[in-house]
Every structure is written in structure tokens, then in C-alpha cells.
Amino acid sequence: MRNGIHALALITAAGLLAVSAVATADDYPQGCVDCHRLSEKGSGLRYEGDFRIQPLLAQTGHRWLKKIKTVPNDCTKCHSDDSDLPLATIVHLVHFEKPEANVYTTEFGGKCANCHAMDAPAGEALVKSGPKNW
Amino acid sequence: MMRVARILAPVLLTLTGGIALADDYPQGCVSCHVATKQQDMRLNVVFDHIEHSMAGQRTLLIPTGCERCHADEKGVGGALSKLIHRSHYTDPIKEKFTGQFNGDCVSCHKMDTDTGQAEIRSGKRNWQLRIAPGAQ
Numbered sequence: 272m273r274n275g276i277h278a279l280a281l282i283t284a285a286g287l288l289a290v291s292a293v294a295t296a297d298d299y300p301q302g303c304v305d306c307h308r309l310s311e312k313g314s315g316l317r318y319e320g321d322f323r324i325q326p327l328l329a330q331t332g333h334r335w336l337k338k339i340k341t342v343p344n345d346c347t348k349c350h351s352d353d354s355d356l357p358l359a360t361i362v363h364l365v366h367f368e369k370p371e372a373n374v375y376t377t378e379f380g381g382k383c384a385n386c387h388a389m390d391a392p393a394g395e396a397l398v399k400s401g402p403k404n405w
Numbered sequence: 406m407m408r409v410a411r412i413l414a415p416v417l418l419t420l421t422g423g424i425a426l427a428d429d430y431p432q433g434c435v436s437c438h439v440a441t442k443q444q445d446m447r448l449n450v451v452f453d454h455i456e457h458s459m460a461g462q463r464t465l466l467i468p469t470g471c472e473r474c475h476a477d478e479k480g481v482g483g484a485l486s487k488l489i490h491r492s493h494y495t496d497p498i499k500e501k502f503t504g505q506f507n508g509d510c511v512s513c514h515k516m517d518t519d520t521g522q523a524e525i526r527s528g529k530r531n532w533q534l535r536i537a538p539g540a541q
Contacts, residue, residue: 363521370518383510391494394487396510 299385301401303342306385308404325405336403344400362386432528433513434467437506439531449532462534469527489513 299305307324310316325336339345343358350358370376379385388397430436438448452461464470468485475485493502502508515524 359523360521363516363523364518367516367518367521383514387510389490389494391491391499394484394489394491394494396490 300399302386302399304401304404306379323405325403336405339403341400342403343398428515430512430526433526435528435531436526437508437512447532448530462532465530466527467530468525 303324307322307327309321309323310319312319324342325339328336338348343362346358350356350361352359366375367373367381370381373381375381386399388399389395390397434448438446438451440447440450448467449462451457460474461471468475468489471485472480474480474482475488477484477486492498493508502512506512513526515526516522517524
């Protein structure tokens with residue numbers, strides 16, 4: 272499992288290259304899909320390529336995400352907190368493992384607020400989500 | 406899959422400068438809630454201000470020890486996470502926390518980069534227990 276997570280970490284880090292390194296938390300209201308997107312040639316973004324989650328995961332051997340509609344909410348159908356591979360653990364590992372070399376940390380500041388939002392009245396930290404972009 | 410990782414790894418590592426991550430709040434609450442010449446913001450002072458029970462004064466490890474009354478599921482005093490999030494991200498404290506002190510998630514939380522678990526920073530209380538007049 273750890274080898275798979277390492278591979279996923281490296282590939283996901285590559286996905287972050289599609290986004291400008293200078294950004295604020297407000298630039299990612301939909302979380303994952305605001306960063307993991309298709310960066311076409313001539314788009315003006317710093318890096319070009321298809322960094323959407325489905326193509327990235329396909330490279331790791333992950334099953335086809337045909338039933339996913341909302342990311343990452345629908346991912347918890349398999350990756351629930353009490354599963355063998357909780358989504359929080361996987362995502363935190365790929366984004367924060369080896370922080371001195373992880374592109375999410377070195378290029379994008381490793382900000383929690385890129386993926387999480389605070390519901391201040393309720394006092395709860397939420398996970399941002401958005402419709403799939405593939 | 407591993408072939409792709411082996412190809413990507415040197416590319417990614419050469420792109421990174423290797424940044425050392427500073428930790429300004431290693432002990433979480435008590436790293437920020439301190440006494441200065443201008444103001445005493447230690448938590449015992451905060452407790453007095455909000456008329457918190459004296460049990461708070463006796464807490465040795467902050468905020469771990471607070472869970473004896475403020476556990477998430479069965480805390481009689483309400484879940485600590487909700488209380489702290491609400492107070493730090495609602496005005497007027499929000500203006501100080503996120504504005505004046507540039508506070509954010511990592512002021513109180515840290516990531517265990519080996520396990521992928523988000524943890525709460527903690528530290529020993531930074532105030533002395535008060536002795537009531539006439540007590541031994």
C-alpha cells in the first residue's frame with residue numbers, strides 16, 4: 272500500500288504544477304478540482320498538461336471513477352473514515368509526505384485552506400468539494 | 406505505476422528548492438497565549454474573563470487536559486474543537502487571531518507527515534496555580 276501511496280504522491284504532486292504557484296485560499300472554492308484541472312497549451316498557466324484527478328489516478332491503477340459526481344465527497348463511499356484507506360489519510364500523505372521535497376509544500380505553501388473551509392458559526396472545519404471536471 | 410513514479414521522482418525533486426518549514430507555535434495554545442508587557446493573554450486570564458470553572462486553572466497539559474470536560478463526543482462542557490474554532494474564527498477574536506497574529510490552522514494543528522494524521526499541538530500550562538487565602 273505504501274508504494275502505491277508514494278506513486279500517487281508523486282503523480283498528484285505533478286498535478287499541482289498546473290496551477291500558478293502564487294495563489295490565495297480563495298482561489299480554490301471547490302477544493303480538489305480547482306487545482307487538479309486540464310491545463311492546455313497556451314492557457315497561460317505555469318505548467319501544461321492534464322492534471323485532472325481521474326487521469327492521474329488511472330496512472331496508479333485506480334479503478335475508473337465512473338460513479339463519482341462530486342469530488343471528494345463521493346470518494347468517501349469507498350474511502351470512509353472507518354475503511355482501510357481513509358480518504359483523509361491518503362490525501363494528507365500525498366500532499367504532505369516529505370514536505371521538504373513535496374511540491375504541494377514547496378510550490379503551493381502547503382495551505383490547509385486550499386482544501387478545507389471553516390464554518391465559523393458551527394465551529395467545524397469542512398472539506399471543500401466541487402463537481403467532477405472530467 | 407512504479408515506472409511512472411521513478412520517472413517523475415527526479416523531475417519533481419529537481420524542481421524543488423527544499424524548503425525548511427518553520428514552526429512558530431510548537432506548543433499550540435500556550436505558544437500564543439502568553440504574558441507580555443502590553444497584555445496578559447494566558448489562558449488562566451481568559452478563563453477568568455469568561456467565568457470558566459476553576460477546573461480550567463488546574464489543567465496541566467493544554468489543550469489535551471481540557472478533554473476531560475470538553476471531549477468531542479461526550480464532553481459535558483461542549484466539544485472543545487467547536488468552541489475553539491467558533492471563538493477564533495468569529496469576530497471580535499477573529500480579527501486578532503487571523504488579522505493581528507496571522508493565525509491559521511497550523512497555529513494549533515500539525516500534520517504527521519509519516520501517517521497523514523492531523524494532530525493538535527499541546528504544551529504545559531504557563532501559569533501558576535492560585536492559592537486561596539487561608540489555604541495550606
